[in-house]
Amino acid sequence: MPQRWGITVPLTGVPLGDQRELIRSLPDLGYTDVWSSEADREDAFTPLVLASQWAPTLRLGTAIVPAFTRGPALLAQSAATLAGLAPGRFALGVGTSSDVIVERWNGIPFTEPYARVRDLLDFLRRAFTGEKVDAEWPSFAVRGFRLGIAPEQAPPVLLAALRPGMLRLAGREGDGAIVNWLTSDDVRAVAPHVREYGKPDAEIVARIFVLPDVPTDEARAIGRRMVAAYLNVPVYRAFHEWLGRMELTPMWAKWAAGDRKGAVEAIPDAVVDRLVLHGPAGSVREQVQAYVEAGVTTPVLAPLGGEPGAVIRALAARP
Known part of the structure; x- marks a missing residue:
């Protein structure tokens, strides 16, 4: 099995506040990571805050937080808070999201998405050091902001990416890429763009949709x-x-x-x-392994149905 074995949280079908025992069981089943998302359900940070306390060995990640829907300073604050709760165990994943979520649902213009994430990556790097940030980028400006509590360990920042321009940005300016809605064969087309800037070990997180059994x-x-x-x-x-x-x-x-x-x-x-x-759970695990062999470093399973406890046990890295 791969070194990392992640799952999407919160688990579907159970209220978030009732998931303590399910989350606590994950490390014993071989899960190393939990990665949240943010669309029309829970926000990206709250499930990870709970998981940081329920299962203190799990790595936590956002996949992803939209780059438009929080201001740069607020995003830095949220990320720094979680990095402080889970030192060395949190990775911040950001991305453009889509015009549906940004513009239709949140009333924010979805303009120049590449510039927004490029500029946000630079701002976050500077903010996480604790320095005072007073600067203007092409897509936004931040005047006189300093994190009141900077994280002792700045979290890695990964970028959701699909096509070559964003994939290269993820590898060049970020700590890796987050991908989804692709096949294991597609990974072979995607990975070289992330790793072409002298980062052969750049992380590639893939959310993989699964329906076992x-x-x-x-x-x-x-x-x-x-x-x-x-x-x-x-x-x-x-x-x-x-x-x-x-x-x-x-x-x-x-x-x-x-x-x-x-x-x-x-x-x-x-x-x-x-x-x-x-297919059968064992076959699904084998299909996920094909993503790892193609270049994914962190497979993150996203079950689309079933009773959560049964699903996480069926897909456990330690069956």
Whole structure:
């Protein structure tokens, strides 16, 4: 098994406050990492704060915090707080997110996303040292800010990235990349861009969607809906066009025409099977291992259903 074995938190199907025992069980099952997300459910930091106390050996990561929805200073404060709670065990993952989350849901213009994350990486590096930051970047300015409590160990900062420009930025200016919605073969196209700047060991965190021990037809139905929901978002469509996944063209055409049902039905089984891993739990673990062999350093499982306790036990690194 890989050295790292992560899972997405909070676990679905159980209220966050009731997950203590589940989280506490993770290290004994071989899990090394928990990584949160932030879209329309819990925020990215609260589940990790709880996990830092419930299971003090786990590594914690955000995958990801949108770069637009918190001001730079507030983001630095939140990250420094968690870094102080879990010294040496927290990694901050940031990314552009999408126009849906940033603009439609939060009313913030989704403009020049590359510049925003590039500038944010530079600001965070400076802020985490405890120095006073008074500077202007192309995408924002910060005047006279200093962290009241700077972290003793500055957290590594990883960047969510899909296509070459952002992947190279993640490797050049960040500590690695966070990727999702890709196959194990796609990792071989992505990893060289992250590691081309003299960082052969740059971290690549991959969120991998899994449905262990679910009948094939049911798993494909769930996976097909997920693929349609995500890969019609412009940033993900552009990513898969870059990867050459043109078998999704009929889905994109039907979605653009407003035919949602037809779009879902147009997704080939082969695409679903490669992007949403399903089958017996042992087979799912083997499929995840293929990502590691292709260059992923930290696989982060994202179960799409099932009873949480049963799922984490089924996918344990120590079955």
